[in-house]
Amino acid sequence: MTQRAEDPLLRNARREALVVLGVWLAAFVYTVGYCYAFGYGRDPDTLSFVLGFPDWVFWGVVTPWSACTAISIWFALAFMSDDDLGPEPDGDEAGGLATSEAARG
Secondary structure, X not given: OOOOOOOHHXXXXXXXXXXXXXXXXXXXXXXXHHHHHHHOOOOHHHOOEEOOEXXXXXXXXXXXXXXXXXXXXXXXXXXXXXXXXXXXXXXXHOOOHHHHHHHHO
């Protein structure tokens, strides 16, 4: 039995999904871990502020969200591949859209 070659579109989509999952997981672990370690059970007298945020919020939430925004921009512009989806179907092959519009009026 011969094994069918994997579709490059599927391979690229899987690769991109794994990168997104990895970035999300890293951001989640860092944010929850940092905020738990430095935010909960803390003496209010030791609280300091960075750019108007409590220090644990700035380093635990604002910084990773900013990093994720930068990573998302890089990911969209440089990492994702623009794959050819094949020829565009004619009006009759587009799921009946052309025929249903013609039936209405």
